[in-house]
Amino acid sequence: MDLVTPEWGLIIWTSLAFLILLFVLGKFAWKPILKAVNDREDSIKNALSEAENARKEMQDLQADNERILKEARAERESMLKEARELKDKIVSDAKEQAGLEADKMIKQAQATIESEKKAAVADIKSQVADLSVDIAEKVIKEQLANKDKQLKLVKDMLGDIKLN
């Protein structure tokens, strides 16, 4: 029966010892240890999530890079195409313009030539007329110097004219 009868002395000492342990360890051992463990776990968790984030960011960055590269390529392509089109257009425009200009110049030249020709012809005509008159005058003067000739002329002319 002694074995299962608790002694007051030991109960008091145990309570005292346990409370002292609880107080001192709680303040100087468990608190710092648990805090350190928790802090470390938190920092590990943070580091892991940060690594995950970094990985995601890296992926995003890579995707971005690829997208930008693709865009750049497409832009280059379109720019080249545009340039080619522009070149073609400029060339064709120039050709057309040149054609028109040439036509215009040719036409002007033709017109000038025509008018020059006309003027020249008119000039020639007037000179020819003058010369003819002069010649005629001279011829007439000579022919009509004697009477016979005058009469012959009249006769010829009268002969030409057919009376109807």
Place this chain on the structure above:
Amino acid sequence: MQNNRFKAFITAVFLTVFTFGFAASDKEASSEDKPFDTKELIFHHIKDSHGFHVAGDVSVPLPVILWTDNGLVTFMSSAFHHDIEGEVIVERKGLKFVNVHEKIYQLDSGASTVSFDAESHPTNASRPLDLSITKNVFSMLLSMVVIFLIFLTAARSYRKSTDNVPTGIGKFLEPIIVFIRDEVAIPNIGEHKYHKYMPFLLTLFFFIWINNIFGLIPFFPFSSNLSGNIAFTATLAVFTFIITLFSSKKYYWKHMLWMPGLPIPMKLFLAPIEIIGMFVKPIALLIRLFANITAGHVIVLSLISLIFILNTEWAALVSVPFTVFISVIEVLVVAIQAYIFTMLSALYFGQALEAEHDH
């Protein structure tokens, strides 16, 4: 490295068991004609005592502290000269004290010798409040010193490190502390409320475990049966019980006194059972630890005693290997018992904290 340590440990256990055996044999030699009393030997060991028997006739006296009608009385236990039959009378402050089977009695005034009744209880003496540093108290104080040394060193190693990584003993203790947190406190008490109970659970676990281990080491200044003493286990169980009551929520009492969702006769039937259950839980807690540790000591002592019961050295061939075997098992048992005590305490706190929506 691991293997070498294990071998060293086994060797140590073996040697200490032998040492104990020799110590016991010395005792036997001094009283050769008397038949060997196994029960006496075992009970002498597992019960508390004033004075710490080391080996043979060597024993360490411990202070006796008594609170009497005349105030505090202190003297060393050696004043009794190893007498436990109440024959040596120590007189201090006009009061007479005797040691009857490791219990200090104060003789009634006028009496000069102790007289016993049929059950050998003193009839003319009473017990003062005994606050002596007994073998168990001595062992407990030693364990306190060891615990402080271990854990304050561990805490310092955390404080010294810049990245919260412990060194030395802290490295060894951290998995155990984390185990108590993750496997005992959090699953039983809950993620949000466990913080408050961690200091209690950790102190409880290490206090029990280290005292259990001290009990396993079979030589001075260890070997006392402190954690197999009912006063020790009862005190710790009472702490658990008080904390359970203080953390209890409305739901705990409602669940106990007026079980929801049952017909009224059933409620009336269950309420007394639940109230008994409330007290049975800590009682089971205290008996489990007391019985397991005491049983461990009894088995080891019984196996060693076989040598003296059979009165032949050849019995050692059987009893020593068995003792080693049991001791190794006890190494496991003491850790498991400390764990179970802590685990169940956490479980009771969790039950007390349970709220309606948890169901």
